Structure formats: structure tokens, C-alpha cells
Amino acid sequence: MTTALKTDNLTVLESEAIHIFREVAGEFERPVILFSGGKDSAVLVHLALKAFWPGTIPFPLLHVDTGHNFAEVLRFRDEVVQRHGLQLMVAEVQRWINDGRLAERADGTRNPLQSVPLLDTIAEQKFDAVFGGGRRDEDRARAKERIFSLRNAFGQWDPKRQRPELWNLYNGRHRPGEHVRVFPLSNWTELNIWRYIEREDISLPPIYFAHRRQVYQRDGMWLTSGPWGGPRRGEVVSERSVRYRTVGDGSCTGAVASTAATVADVVAEVQASRLTERGATRADDRLSTAAMEDRKREGYF
Template sequence: MRVALIMTIDLTDQFTTGTASDIDALFAGRTTPADFDTLTALESEAIHIFREVAGEFERPVIMFSGGKDSTVLLHLAIKAFWPAPMPFPVLHVDTGHNLPEVLEFRDRLVQRHGLRLVVASVEDYLADGRLQERADGIRNPLQIQPLLDAIGDNRFDAVFGGARRDEERARAKERIFSLRDAFGQWDPKRQRPELWNLYNGRHAPGEHVRVFPLSNFTELDIWRYIAREDIELASLYYAHERSVFNRDGMWMTPGPWGGPGDGQELETRSVRYRTVGDGSTTGAVLSDAADNQAILDELTVSRLTERGATRGDDRVSEAAMEDRKRQGYF
């Protein structure tokens, strides 16, 4: 039996996640008939999913990396419950190898919207010996244990993520509601049907459900939605001059994770990031696209996915992402 979620909202209450002018700007001009297009359909689906989870689960949380997809995810969550405050905390797994622009943006957004931030730190696990640094210096795979511990310690039963089906073949297999077992692992054979947008959140004690409201967005849809909603992003998504070096066809930024190796020269180039991840394995692309329209123009002629072009950890093997997902990764 399905139970509908009914919310009674006092419209006189102040919206606690921003000023009145912020909210007016957020929603101004979004309801004209011309707006009811593909983006509006995708937005409506995502908002429906957020409200469905709010009515079905006890302790949801939103994964937030500071990247474009998780920023759109947060924007949609705020919109889904406005004028009430967004009812979920946000969870960030900090590898210790984040680019500084990402952390600055994360903290600014959390403060602006009055959110509760939960941070799971890979550095803490390395410091006390629960994890060991990898020989290649890449920390993306090291996020799995801190993530699963944060979910268990906080008893989160639904975890929103910003993954999209067009990103990678393993993510294309996954349902919008994706059951994880008591060890946080994903079994493709336990996928549940989602006919007519009916979602099954049933889970046993100790299990949880990963929820992906952006599943049906493409990268181009995300950028079109960012442009339409005028969503602020971390500055590194737009073209800027940066000291980078070329490694395996990717333009990498030097940092605590290391710098140019033998035969690699540090250069100043105009670059931007298409995706945000661990600084040791996430590269930039050469670009002069400094605004949303320029990025949209650039993407319409691109033949490479964002992960294929800029994520070294996805180049390990064709099944690299699926292997990590089976262990508990997003």
C-alpha cells in the first residue's frame, strides 16, 4: 500500500535557507508556459523523487561533492520543499585532495542556505591507520570506507547522489532507487523494476537505498538547467588560467598529491573542469569557455564524456566504476 505525503506549509513562515530577495531570484520567471519543456519534465521528476523519499524514509541525506551535479541536486532539493527549509543534511566525503575552489564553494553554499554538513574525512582514516595510502597516490577508491561508516554511524537510510546514466556504463545499469546491502554493496541482480515512476524503497535493517534524481539528465541537460536557473557553481568549471601539466592526455593541477613527473612540464594554460573529483586523478580540459553559453556551445560538438575525458580512475579498466560500485562507491 502506498501512502501519499501531505505537507501543510505556513506561507507566512520565513524561508530559513536564504533571504527573500534570494528566493525571489531563485524562482523568478520559472513558470511561464514556454518553460514546460524537457528541462521542466526532468525537474518535475527529480522533485517528485525528493518528495517521495521524504515520505518513505526516516533519515535521508544528500551526498555533496561541490561539483556541478551535486550543486544541481541541492538546488532541486531546496526547490522541492520551498518555502519550508530543506529537510536533509548534506554529506561530503573529503579525500584531502580536493581542489581549494571546491572546498571554498562547499562552505559558502552550506553557510548561505543554513545546511547541516556532515564530513567524512579520508585523512582521519589515514592518520589512525584504518586506511593506507595507495601506491599510485589516488584517493578516490579510499572514499568507500569513510562513506559507509558515515552512513552507518548516522543511520542514514536513503542517500541521494548526483549520478547520471549518461556518465558511465555501470551507472546506466542502475535504477533511480538502488538497494545496497548491509555492507553497502551493490548487486546488479537485485535491481527492482520502476514502471510508471513507482519506486520501491523497502529495505531490511542495516540496508540502505541510494537515490539518483538526476538519472535521466544528460551533461548537456545539466548545463542547460544551470543556465536556465542561473545556478552558481565552483569557479573552476569556467575557463581560467592555471598552472597544469599533461599526464596521459589530461591536464593535471599540481598539489599535495604531487606535481609534474619525469618528462612532464608545468605550463600556464586556459582550462576548465568538466567534473570534480580527487585532485590526483581528475584533469581539466583546454577551454576558453568562460560562461554557460560558451560551455553549451562547446559540449554540443564534444565527442568525449566528462568522465572519459578527465577521470583517470575510470581508465583503469572497462569495469572500473562497476567494481567500485560493488564495493560501496557511488
């Protein structure tokens, strides 16, 4: 009598992601991984290390740094790179502002300014495959993405040009000047990410766990002061126990009130939540009902 082996969902997702990494390594000439130091990109790097073990990751990491990042996240980013002997490239939004290729926005947020430095760096380095940590559960625009997402010679995304993906067959064909965004975490959810972090004991920046922080409330989110400005008149600063569900530009990334101090606590909190992490804590996604899709058409992640 034979006993069927039961494969859990996390193992299936892990196997799919590792297959995607190896597929890209064999099919493309110059891949790169977008790495911000956030939880999704930390999982991406962990999966890439598994995919190419006992060797190291055979392509570099790229961070588009707005200059408004949280210090804890930047420290973690650099620790990961040093620990695993990886190559990190940093495209600083401030450099594009300094030479006039970009201008500061009136609202002070720099998240939408990342597209130009990203596309310029892709063109300069001739990257033909760009790994990102986007997941379909984050936003309706990301739900439209395939795992291999073709971008035209201007780095723009056209949902009408998405190719069918049957089983584990991926079409990386592209013309000179075009590139492909690759999303190994497409089929993961926020809860999958946290359960995998728990299972694999993946380290993260402490900002993801409950801590005391000086914050003020705006549009239903808890924001923190920083080089990006704030608080505005009438916004009262108080110290609260908060954590971040997602990290990005400090001017538009909010915290949530929380006492979840461990990964297990966070898993329980995410299970009970009825709001997506971006919908709850990212002001840049509230600019319009199609904010993410508009930015993706311009070349955003």
C-alpha cells in the same frame, strides 16, 4: 479552441527530480544528500530547495573529503551551506588513514578510498536513503542503476538485485542494515545539467569555467600540481587556458583545454563534445574497463 501546453524537457526532468525528493522524504526516516560542491551536487541541492520551499531541506548534506580536493570547490561548498542554512557533515579520508582503517595507495589517488568512510558514516548515522548526483550517461555501470538502488548490509551494489521501476513508482523497501541510494538526476545528461544551470542561474565554483592554470599533461589529460603530488620526471608544467568538466580528487581529475568562460560557452562546448566528462577527465575510470562497476560493488557512489 484549446491550445495544448508544451512542456519542455528540462521542466519534465525537474518535476521528476522534485517528485523523487518528496517521495524519499515521505518514505524514509534518515535521508542524506551527498554534496561535494561539484556541478551535479549543486543542481541536486537547488532541486531539493525547490522541493521543500518555503521550508529548508529537512535532512543534512554529507561530503566525503579526500583531502585532495580543489580549494575553489571547498570554498563554494561552504558558501552554499552558509547561504541556505544547511547542515553539513564531512567524512575526511585523512582521518581513516590516520587511525589505520585505510592506507594510501601506491599511485597517490584517494578517489577509490572514499567508499570505506562513506559506508562507515552511513552505518554510524543510520542513514537509510543516500541521494547522489550520478547520471546514466556518465558510465556504463551507472547506466545500470535504477533511480532507487538497493545496497546490502555491507553497502554493496548488486546489479542483479535491481528492481523494476515503472512510470514514477519507486520501491524503497529494505531490510535493517540495508540502505537505498537515490539518483534524482539519473535521466539527465551533462548537456541537460548545463542548460538547467543556465536557466536557473545556479552558481558554480569558478573551476568549471576557462581560467589560466599551471598544468602538465599525463595520459592525454591536463593535471595540476597539489598536495597529491606531481608532476613526474619529464612532465613539463606550462600555463594554459583550461576548465574542468568534473571535479574530484585532484590526483586523478584532469582539465580540458578551453576558452569557455560563460555558461553559454560551456553549453556550446558540451554540445560539440563526443567524449563523456568522466571518460575525458577522470584517470580513476581508466584503471580498467569495469573500474566504475568494481568500485560501485564495493560501496562507491
